[in-house]
Amino acid sequence: MFFSLKPYFNLLDKLATILKGVPEALHAKLYWAILFVVMMPLLDLALAYWLFVMLMVLQGGTSAVLGVQLGEGSLGITIAVFVLLTLARQGVEYLSIKTTRTLTQDIFQAFSLRLIEKYLSLPWLDYTKETKAIRIKHCTATALDGAYSFQVLFNLIGALVTLIVLGTATVVKVPVLAITGAALMVFFTYTSKSYLKRKLQTAVKGHDYHQKNFYQKLYESFSLSREMKIFQVNPYFLEEINMELNRLSKAKVDLSVFPQIPRIVLELILTLAIALGLLATVVVGNYTSDELIANLATVAILARRIVPAMAMLMSTFTELDGSVMNIALIRKELNQGAERENYYKPVLQHPELLMHLKQVSFGYRPEEMILENVSLDIAQGDRIAVLGPTGRGKSTLLMMAAGFIPPTQGEVLVTPALGKDQLPVAYVPQEVTLLSGSVRDNIRFGQEAFDEALAWQVLAATQLDKFVGELTLGLDTPIGDNGVLFSGGQRQRIGIARALYRQPFLLFLDEATSALDESTELAVMANINQVMGQGAVIFITHRQSTAEQHATKFCRL
Ligand SMILES: Nc1ncnc2c1ncn2[C@@H]1O[C@H](COP(=O)(O)OP(=O)(O)OP(=O)(O)O)[C@@H](O)[C@H]1O
Structure with a gap:
């Protein structure tokens, strides 16, 4: 059919889609913007009409406006109204541009x-x-x-x-x-x-x-x-x-x-x-x-x-x-996607048991299981080394325990305190990413308050206190894009310091000391053990010596 109303309904649909995108807080601004946009043509009409009246009066004719006869004697007032109308129109145009542009930015x-x-x-x-x-x-x-x-x-x-x-x-x-x-x-x-x-x-x-x-x-x-x-x-x-x-x-x-x-x-x-x-x-x-x-x-x-x-x-x-x-x-x-799921089950009643991985299985693809029926107890004071060949699923297990990857089968049981997020869990990934700001920014990491004494304590634990103390700006030294001004091992240690600063009760380290020389690694791990006290540390390492020296338990995959 040559003429159809469908495009107009489509258009209404599209307009509704666009309008539904406006956050509620911006509704008032939206109405103002629409008001100014609508006022413009009305003022244009008033101007066009007044121009007609003015030209009639200018040529010696008369014109009736709202019952009032305007003739030769009203030329001055007619011109004044014309100027006022023009000013109003231009003013509304400015407001219209300003409000629509501001709203567009707010919506962005x-x-x-x-x-x-x-x-x-x-x-x-x-x-x-x-x-x-x-x-x-x-x-x-x-x-x-x-x-x-x-x-x-x-x-x-x-x-x-x-x-x-x-x-x-x-x-x-x-x-x-x-x-x-x-x-x-x-x-x-x-x-x-x-x-x-x-x-x-x-x-x-x-x-x-x-x-x-x-x-x-x-x-x-x-x-x-x-x-x-x-x-x-x-x-x-x-x-x-x-x-x-x-x-x-x-x-x-x-x-x-x-x-x-x-x-x-x-x-x-x-x-x-x-x-x-x-x-x-x-x-x-x-x-x-x-x-x-x-x-x-x-x-x-x-x-x-x-x-x-x-x-x-x-x-x-x-x-x-x-x-x-x-x-x-x-x-x-x-x-897209669901909200991040908290799959920790806060049901453990044993006074010392923090977490129990109960026969957990997981595969990134259903046909290929990476972890099958793995069980692990994590108790207060535990130092657990997760060992196994490359690609065997160590990081996957650690991420599951840290709350990132829900098991396909099995359960992650935790002490009720952990379920309510009262006891913090900290995690240091294989590749540490740092903020481009200062050392302080990286340790504080989004927390408003900054405990300077605690910061120096965790820097000492990671053997960074002397190095940071000698920097001209100390804690306020900018560390560049992803900590480019630091060495690989220093970057890893800032990552660990950031985790320790949270005073976690469960600390997961995914090869977090792999870039350190052996003696520094042993010293840092010993310090971590001390700082963590009754908290538990679960760490992945490929170094037999680190595992033997620090682990109280082993999880072999
Ligand atoms: N996001 C992902 N999507 C699909 N497959 C993945 C993903 N992450 C890891 N894998 C696969 O899962 C397997 C286990 O990876 P994982 O990183 O857990 O191993 P790993 O034991 O920590 O290895 P490495 O010692 O080399 O760090 C690997 O074969 C890997 O290819």
């Missing part, structure tokens, strides 16, 4: 924060399904593109209200012109819509795909800069990034050009229609010369607003498809 911030919060609360296995680079891309570029939907929405509302208000005025003033313009717009919308929609959807998908690749390659290149230099492969990777940037730029150009095509064509058609319509009005219309001049000026003002509004309506229709896809992508990201 809200999207970005929600995504970051979501990613950080994902269960470990869900979190590792996607690369960090792509998650960063979603929290920055996708969130920004999604927020831009609101700019499109405001443009759409502004264009619609302008068309309704000023279009009605045009129909009253110059019916032939208005009807010709409306007919042309409807015809053009229907003939070009599906073609442009297809083009734009392809462009949006391409844009997302190449943007992901770009972030991925960039992230990898910066992480691998040393390897790239030593293997002399910078040109290869630069070329790859350049190719991705080329594709991304092309997709970006397509995305911004496609919605403009209907606008350009429509403006051309409408300008011709206005010229023809005005000619017809002058030839056929029955106006006095005063009225004709005033009418022509009014129509010119109306047309100056209506033509861009029509064009804007066309481009926002097309842009809306792309924008909604970004919002849908953000929603998909926000709805």
